[in-house]
Amino acid sequence: xxxxxxxxxxxxxxxxxxxxxxxxxxxxxxxxxxxxxxxxxxxxxxxxxxxxxxxxxxxxxxxxxxxxxxxxxxxxxxxxxxxxxxxxxxxxxxxxxxxxxxxxxxxxxxxxxxxxxxxxxxxxxxxxxxxxxxxxxxxxxxxxxxxxxxxxxxxxxxxxxxxxxxxxxxxxxxxxxxxxxxxxxxxxxxxxxxxxxxxxxxxxxxxxxxxxxxxxxxxxxxxxxxxxxxxxxxxxxxxxxxxxxxxxxxxxxxxxxxxxxxxxxxxxxxxxxxxxxxxxxxxxxxxxxxxxxxxxxxxxxxxxxxxxxxxxxxxxxxxxxxxxxxxxxxxxxxxxxxxxxxxxxxxxxxxxxxxxxxxxx
Numbered sequence: 512x513x514x515x516x517x518x519x520x521x522x523x524x525x526x527x528x529x530x531x532x533x534x535x536x537x538x539x540x541x542x543x544x545x546x547x548x549x550x551x552x553x554x555x556x557x558x559x560x561x562x563x564x565x566x567x568x569x570x571x572x573x574x575x576x577x578x579x580x581x582x583x584x585x586x587x588x589x590x591x592x593x594x595x596x597x598x599x600x601x602x603x604x605x606x607x608x609x610x611x612x613x614x615x616x617x618x619x620x621x622x623x624x625x626x627x628x629x630x631x632x633x634x635x636x637x638x639x640x641x642x643x644x645x646x647x648x649x650x651x652x653x654x655x656x657x658x659x660x661x662x663x664x665x666x667x668x669x670x671x672x673x674x675x676x677x678x679x680x681x682x683x684x685x686x687x688x689x690x691x692x693x694x695x696x697x698x699x700x701x702x703x704x705x706x707x708x709x710x711x712x713x714x715x716x717x718x719x720x721x722x723x724x725x726x727x728x729x730x731x732x733x734x735x736x737x738x739x740x741x742x743x744x745x746x747x748x749x750x751x752x753x754x755x756x757x758x759x760x761x762x763x764x765x766x767x768x769x770x771x772x773x774x775x776x777x778x779x780x781x782x783x784x785x786x787x788x789x790x791x792x793x794x795x796x797x798x799x800x801x802x803x804x805x806x807x808x809x810x811x812x813x814x815x816x817x818x819x820x821x822x823x824x825x826x827x828x829x830x831x832x833x834x835x836x837x838x839x840x841x842x843x844x845x846x847x848x849x850x851x852x853x854x855x856x857x858x859x860x861x862x863x864x865x866x867x868x869x870x871x872x
Contacts, residue, residue: 514555514588514628519580519617520548523569524870526837530663533653535680535711542834545569546862547576549620551588557624558860560835561616561785562811566872568609575613583617588628590621590791607763611786618789619815619858626857632818633790633858639822643849646813646831647674647705654678657689664697673848674703674828676734680711684720688727695729705757705828707734714744721752732757732779740767742774755779760810764788765795772803779827783810790819797823814843815858817850838866 526542533539543566549557561576563569579597586593597614598606606614626633634641648667652675655663660677667675677694679687695704712720717736724730732755737744739761749756755778762768762782771777782796797819800807806827809816813831820826829850836842840861844851853859 514551514553514624516580516583516586516588517550517552518584519576519620520550521573521576522546522548522867523563523566523573523872524838524867525566525872526834526870528834530651531653532651532678533655534678534707535654535709538653541566542837543569544835544838545572545576545616546838546867547616547620549580549588549617549624551624553628555624555627557588557620557622557627557857558862559616559619559623559789559815559858560812560860561612562834569872572609572612572616575609576616579613579617588621588624590618590625590789593621594618594788594791611763611788615785615787615789615792618791619784622790623857623860630856632852632854632856633815634818634821634852637790637794637818637822639818641852641854642821643846643851644817644820644826644829645674645848646672646829646845646850647676647703648672649676649830650832651675652677652694654681657686657693660690660693661697664694668698668702671845671848672831673701674705674731676705676707676830678709679706679720680708684716684723687720688723691724691727691730695727700729703731704729705731705734708736710735710738712736714741714747717744717748718751721748721754725753730754734758734781735760742771742776745771745776746774749775749777757781757808759783759808760786762787762796765792765799768796768799772799772805777805779806779808781808781810781827781830784812784815784819790815793819794822797825800825813850814839814860817843817852818858821852835860838863838870 543563
């Protein structure tokens with residue numbers, strides 16, 4: 512079957528979050544999502560969504576997706592060719608930030624359409640097989656008052672996970688240490704713990720707090736201690752701190768990931784589907800991680816990331832959030848600390864249209 516693109520439609524929603532999440536960069540109380548429907552001449556609809564961070568960002572991203580959809584009208588649903596065409600059109604503006612977001616969203620929807628056309632889950636389309644993907648619960652443990660961390664940590668583990676992530680980057684190192692000790696005590700030694708500074712620190716402060724975490728122990732990785740694109744600063748922290756350094760959610764395409772690896776900026780990588788270039792960009796990033804011998808995790812988008820990690824040679828951890836569940840017909844399930852890839856064709860998502868109407872903005 513040769514699919515051709517009829518149009519690309521977008522809808523913006525503000526989905527409720529069961530747990531508001533405060534980090535060093537701000538507080539999220541609702542998920543601003545852009546739903547993409549890639550409609551083909553054959554009636555197959557490829558679906559994906561993008562995360563706008565805030566509602567005010569959705570309109571410009573939507574305009575970009577719509578413009579790109581117009582450029583691709585009547586073209587074959589061929590992700591590599593579509594990417595090549597869009598990159599050529601946006602060379603002078605630059606394929607970064609929300610331009611890349613829009614391209615990634617269309618790419619993911621195109622792969623979803625192909626999977627549906629062939630009646631195969633995305634993982635099989637990419638040459639893999641569905642399997643449980645180990646996941647950590649990333650829905651909470653933000654910059655809460657210390658007294659609330661114990662309860663929330665236990666609740667997150669009780670949802671069926673063997674790993675959780677704590678946000679750090681409080682005003683003082685002493686507060687971060689108190690938060691870390693509280694969560695470690697609450698979850699016990701059998702649960703894996705990651706910490707995330709969300710780019711909150713200077714290099715000097717990252718070294719100080721990183722050494723503090725080294726002394727405390729029990730942390731799998733320290734995520735984004737300094738500015739995301741400061742690869743030399745990340746390299747200095749990585750060389751002087753024993754706990755592994757994790758970065759990657761802000762890699763703008765596999766090209767920037769290659770730059771980070773060349774700079775020795777990290778021990779682990781965790782690309783984000785909408786920043787790395789969708790399914791197409793992820794496959795290239797996975798090859799880079801394999802060549803460098805670095806474990807590769809995911810950032811957000813668990814529905815598509817589960818498929819992608821299943822075909823990633825150095826697959827590590829899936830970051831699990833349920834932020835799109837409110838508008839999905841059948842959210843993905845978690846069993847024994849792993850996300851289960853459904854046998855549905857494509858990515859395996861469908862919109863709950865009643866919920867979409869309720870939360871549309």
